[in-house]
């Protein structure tokens with residue numbers, strides 16, 4: 472028998488965007504419910520060192536996400552281990568169907584289902600993920616200062632990542648299966664002019680090689696797709712740059728998407744094309760894809776949901792002049 476839960480704000484996703492939305496929505500007294508999905512904590516739980524989260528010189532990704540969950544919970548977010556299988560956004564209250572059988576009825580919804588880097592699916596790639604294999608140059612490039620790096624791919628992502636990585640690496644080898652790049656011409660020009668980048672055409676990645684203890688990458692084995700010849704390239708870092716896919720399964724037929732499926736939001740806002748439905752984090756962001764930008768969008772989504780609910784008279788007894796998200800207004804006379 473299905474159980475029904477009613478909430479003013481339903482947050483779908485437990486990455487930085489979802490948990491930050493939980494903190495802000497709780498502090499706006501909206502008593503949000505947050506559904507975690509099959510990856511509680513989101514993408515950062517799949518990495519090790521994070522060195523660009525403000526306030527932490529270095530933090531382990533999974534530890535950071537445990538702290539974010541505890542923070543959202545402490546502020547009053549009800550956190551539920553469930554997975555949303557479908558959404559009904561035609562009539563209000565909106566309905567989200569949980570895999571558990573629970574139906575979540577919500578006046579407003581914050582979508583924070585994130586994105587996934589595309590991987591090649593090699594066992595050695597999986598083995599060294601977070602230990603030399605990465606899909607995010609902005610996140611991990613800094614760890615390879617003065618080292619040799621291999622980037623795999625041939626589109627804009629690969630070329631942008633290769634160019635960015637020359638800021639740190641002594642040499643970047645871009646491995647591509649074809650004999651021409653799909654990336655924009657202007658990016659290709661920059662790539663070919665960069666003395667630190669070497670192109671390896673017509674090669675596919677066969678295996679990432681490295682040490683067991685400590686676990687770490689030492690190089691890659693690549694195969695010439697025309698001749699079958701195998702070659703080894705030394706490298707301390709391997710970046711798989713074959714693109715990202717936003718986790719848009721719930722809304723791809725319901726909301727406008729662009730740039731390969733990212734949900735479109737209004738300029739400077741997390742509002743989507745459906746009133747009361749907000750989208751935050753990597754689900755909407757084809758450009759930055761960072762924890763801190765996702766958290767920022769989670770904050771925006773909660774504040775915008777609160778304002779929208781106030782306009783619908785769903786938040787009762789709310790003082791419109793009260794600043795959102797910052798607690799009680801400061802009494803300047805008391806300072």
Ligand SMILES: Cc1cc2nc3c(=O)[nH]c(=O)nc-3n(C[C@H](O)[C@H](O)[C@H](O)COP(=O)(O)OP(=O)(O)OC[C@H]3O[C@@H](n4cnc5c(N)ncnc54)[C@H](O)[C@@H]3O)c2cc1C
Nearest residue numbers: 484485486488508510513514555585610752753760761762
């Ligand atoms: C290996 C790796 C290393 C990284 N390192 C860094 C770094 O050092 N610094 C940095 O700033 N960024 C880093 N990033 C990027 C960062 O992790 C993302 O930008 C950030 O996690 C995006 O946050 P998000 O909240 O939008 O979504 P995500 O973190 O992607 O979380 C999405 C959430 O949605 C949930 N979900 C999905 N579908 C459903 C559903 N149907 N029902 C319920 N829940 C659902 C998932 O379970 C998950 O909890 C890294 C990413 C990777 C992959």
